[in-house]
Amino acid sequence: MQELSCFKAYDIRGQLGTQLNEDVAYRIGRAFGEHLQPKQVVVGGDARATSEALKLAVANGLMDAGVDVLDIGLAGTEEIYFATSHLHVDGGIEVTASHNPIDYNGMKLVREHSKPISGDTGLNDIKLLAEQQxxxxxxxxxxxxxxxxxxxxxxxxxLLTYIKPVNLKPMKLVVNSGNGAAGHVVDEIERQFAALNVPVEFIKVHHQPDPTFPNGIPNPLLPENRADTAQAVRAHNAHMGIAWDGDFDRCFLFDENGEFIEGYYIVGLLAEAFLQHQPGAKIIFDPRVYWNTVEMIENNGGVPVMSKTGHAFIKERMRAEDAVYGGEMSAHHYFRDFAYCDSGMIPWLLVAELMCVKNQSLSSMVADRITRFPSSGEVNSKLTDPKSAIERVRAAYAPQASKIDETDGIGMEFDGPDGKWRFNLRSSNTEPVVRLNVESAGDQALVALRLEELLTLLRQ
Structure with a gap:
């Protein structure tokens, strides 16, 4: 029995040829059908060269298990989330490797009502069936x-139900579809905006699907992948820039100066946007950095609720709390009315509307927040023994901590003579990496100092 190494904690992802091919894709589709016994499943694929063939192999596996397959064609992950719920089918499979290198592909799986399928909610069972055949x-x-x-x-x-299109004033937006996967959605938004006389102009960058990835891996989290969006914003005097990853379930925003805005500060803005319409609502956030988010939620009359990092945990917690919105600093944003799933399209619509309603630029909306709660951004360290490194940090810092939280990894807060600060340190679920985030109450120099201290101790 061949072990399938493409199965990860939350999804399927593997190197083409060695870990993932059409035979493996057929087996995954067949196992999905045998395990869940669905009547109908929707499938779609991103713009990678192998996505169409892998999608058809998955469909063949599903059909051989007696499943009727609905193919929505070139699609982002959130289109599968939407279609699964909208068409009232029993599951969905998106063929995508998102922001992984060009020689990878993968799949994201959901069951009825777009509920995620990850390790202990069926993915391990599907893996076993695909291996045993x-x-x-x-x-x-x-x-x-x-x-x-x-x-x-x-x-x-x-998507347009999340805003009041009448609130949108004349705006120029740069939209970078990476290598084109999001292009068809932008075109349809443009068409529906025109029908509603919404005065938004789109400047389209890397808009057409191109599986050769001539513009680099579609991952705007990498600083080297941001220049094209930033330059277009400045060249066209745009109000905002928007860039997506390969399956556009995450969007990344640039202000009117072309400056990249960390996802952390967008969570607070989206919380404010929702609470303007639904005061008193619950908002979910992850434990990596959160002082800004909590203050924004409380200032706008909402209820902040912390959840473990990761889409399966956040979606589950949102359902339990009936939360209207959940946000992670990694630019994943989740919405109750979107089947509790993440979307890379809803966030920028909400931010654009907020800019128009408040009559403020994006830079002016976040500048004060960044000054009040500066953060390091996530810094990764590849370590041979992550567990002992984390214990080293715990032993060194726990005696001075005013608060210790273990919702996800370890989080510690400090209120010492040099100021108020905190950090979160957690192991990756998928690789030998520890992820560190540091933030402070108004002291950027303190963030830099503590970050250097912590990294020195971690990497000894």
């Missing part, structure tokens, strides 16, 4: 069907 030498009792469906206009119409 109990269907070999068994006759196919019913072959499912395959048909194309189009949900694009319904999906975009749903």
């Amino acid at each position: 109990p269907w070999l030498n068994q006759p196919i009792s019913r072959k499912g069907s395959l048909r194309q469906v189009d949900v694009l206009s319904d999906y975009v119409a749903h």
